[in-house]
Amino acid sequence: MSQVIEVKVPDIGNYTNVPVIDVCVQPGDAVKIDSPLVTLESEKATMDVPSPAAGIVREIKVKLGDRISEGHVVAVIESSASAAGDGPSPSAGNSTAERARSLDASPSQPTGARSAQAAAPARPEAPRSTSAPTSSLSVPPLYPGGSAFTLGAHAHASPSVRFYARELGVDMGKVRPTGPKDRILKEDVTVFVKSVMSSGGGSGGTGLDLLPWPRIDFQKFGPVETKPLSKIKKISGQNLLRNWVMIPAVTYHDEADITELEAFRVEMNKENENSGVKITMLSFLLKACEIALKKYPEFNSSIDGENLVLKHYYHIGFAADTPQGLVVPVVKNVDQKSISEIATEAGALAKKARDGKLTPAEMSGACFTVSSLGGIGGTAFSPIVNAPEVAILGVSKSAMKPVWNGKEFAPRLILPMSLSADHRVIDGALATHFNVFVAQLLSDVRRLVL
Numbered sequence: 080m081s082q083v084i085e086v087k088v089p090d091i092g093n094y095t096n097v098p099v100i101d102v103c104v105q106p107g108d109a110v111k112i113d114s115p116l117v118t119l120e121s122e123k124a125t126m127d128v129p130s131p132a133a134g135i136v137r138e139i140k141v142k143l144g145d146r147i148s149e150g151h152v153v154a155v156i157e158s159s160a161s162a163a164g165d166g167p168s169p170s171a172g173n174s175t176a177e178r179a180r181s182l183d184a185s186p187s188q189p190t191g192a193r194s195a196q197a198a199a200p201a202r203p204e205a206p207r208s209t210s211a212p213t214s215s216l217s218v219p220p221l222y223p224g225g226s227a228f229t230l231g232a233h234a235h236a237s238p239s240v241r242f243y244a245r246e247l248g249v250d251m252g253k254v255r256p257t258g259p260k261d262r263i264l265k266e267d268v269t270v271f272v273k274s275v276m277s278s279g280g281g282s283g284g285t286g287l288d289l290l291p292w293p294r295i296d297f298q299k300f301g302p303v304e305t306k307p308l309s310k311i312k313k314i315s316g317q318n319l320l321r322n323w324v325m326i327p328a329v330t331y332h333d334e335a336d337i338t339e340l341e342a343f344r345v346e347m348n349k350e351n352e353n354s355g356v357k358i359t360m361l362s363f364l365l366k367a368c369e370i371a372l373k374k375y376p377e378f379n380s381s382i383d384g385e386n387l388v389l390k391h392y393y394h395i396g397f398a399a400d401t402p403q404g405l406v407v408p409v410v411k412n413v414d415q416k417s418i419s420e421i422a423t424e425a426g427a428l429a430k431k432a433r434d435g436k437l438t439p440a441e442m443s444g445a446c447f448t449v450s451s452l453g454g455i456g457g458t459a460f461s462p463i464v465n466a467p468e469v470a471i472l473g474v475s476k477s478a479m480k481p482v483w484n485g486k487e488f489a490p491r492l493i494l495p496m497s498l499s500a501d502h503r504v505i506d507g508a509l510a511t512h513f514n515v516f517v518a519q520l521l522s523d524v525r526r527l528v529l
């Protein structure tokens with residue numbers, strides 16, 4: 080027997096005047112138990128108001144943008160045990176009202192608030208009406224702020240994206256949002272599924288089955304300000320995460336004595352003061368690395384499945400700090416360029432990077448990367464290898480140090496070097512040979528310019 084049910088906004092904690100951000104059904108639509116009817120968005124979460132029964136939507140009582148609170152009628156459903164094929168079985172002897180009420184105590188939870196309900200206090204029984212033509216069934220409480228509210232429920236996403244994720248069995252709490260206001264887009268779910276598939280599955284011991292990212296209401300501890308991540312940070316963040324997780328890199332530290340090199344650089348720059356070309360430490364580093372790539376070809380390679388691709392060209396990227404975030408312009412064919420040409424080109428690329436004008440071509444094709452923090456400071460760091468490259472050289476700030484020359488301590492300008500290398504291709508001995516060779520090149524400027 081059919082029954083007309085007014086579906087009301089359930090207990091949603093302390094939230095009032097919450098905007099309707101999606102109306103998921105239209106009059107005439109068939110719905111199942113738990114089908115989302117409308118979606119509300121509080122400051123903390125989106126919440127679907129689910130249908131408490133299977134049936135046909137007779138009326139929608141709200142529209143997009145309406146602000147509503149607990150008790151507001153959102154839809155009228157004409158319930159029917161057979162309407163959606165999953166109503167209560169007649170043999171169970173439950174009326175629709177009983178079936179809906181049983182949701183309060185059963186593990187079956189409304190869409191978008193599964194664990195919230197587990198934490199919710201027992202609520203009074205919904206009014207039962209078998210004789211009256213219209214009943215007013217509210218759905219169980221939705222507590223976006225509840226302590227046991229899952230990350231999946233916290234995640235902002237439209238019902239269609241939630242539906243897509245549910246179909247694929249994806250826990251929304253594990254999906255990295257890239258939409259506005261941390262909203263999870265359909266593409267984000269796809270990217271998540273692809274990453275799980277390519278890493279061999281989520282929980283079989285071969286993939287990463289990580290805990291969801293902690294979501295903290297920082298305002299509980301003090302004043303905060305939220306700013307969107309820049310586009311560059313979003314993109315580089317995804318790359319860095321993949322590289323950090325997928326490359327078994329080891330960092331090897333060494334030092335180069337650049338006393339003569341720096342004196343030569345300063346002298347050259349003084350001599351060519353009016354030329355407009357400044358010879359930078361970076362240009363010497365790029366040249367030294369190119370020569371070392373030739374001597375140790377494994378450093379100029381990429382893993383491709385079960386093969387190692389060895390490159391016979393020498394394009395070297397360098398990390399550039401810009402107001403928008405980190406970018407890596409590439410100096411092409413370093414082997415065919417003099418140090419002053421490299422300095423000119425790297426300077427122009429760094430300026431373009433800071434002005435946000437680099438083209439994709441200017442950021443692609445690198446075989447190896449240099450990350451120089453020396454102009455800023457530091458003594459050592461662990462740079463992240465930039466896939467599909469297999470190594471990256473980081474340099475920190477050079478400093479005068481007393482070095483024993485066999486007779487006495489002499490003041491020498493020492494450059495700290497930190498080489499991170501993919502251990503699948505480069506083992507510790509090879510990495511150390513590379514570092515030692517680069518240090519030799521930098522400590523004897525003649526070897527560099529020859």
Ligand code: CAO
Nearest residue numbers: 359360361398399400429450451452453454474475476477
């Ligand atoms: N030790 C001491 N001083 C150094 C140095 C070093 N290793 N490297 C550079 N310097 C000095 C330079 O001599 C220069 O001083 P002068 O003006 O007196 O000659 C000053 O620092 C500034 O150098 P620079 O930054 O203009 O030139 P650069 O070629 O060394 O660097 C670039 C260019 C693009 C690499 C740099 O601007 C930059 O963006 N660095 C940051 C890279 C980065 O963020 N890496 C981290 C990636 S991981 O997050």
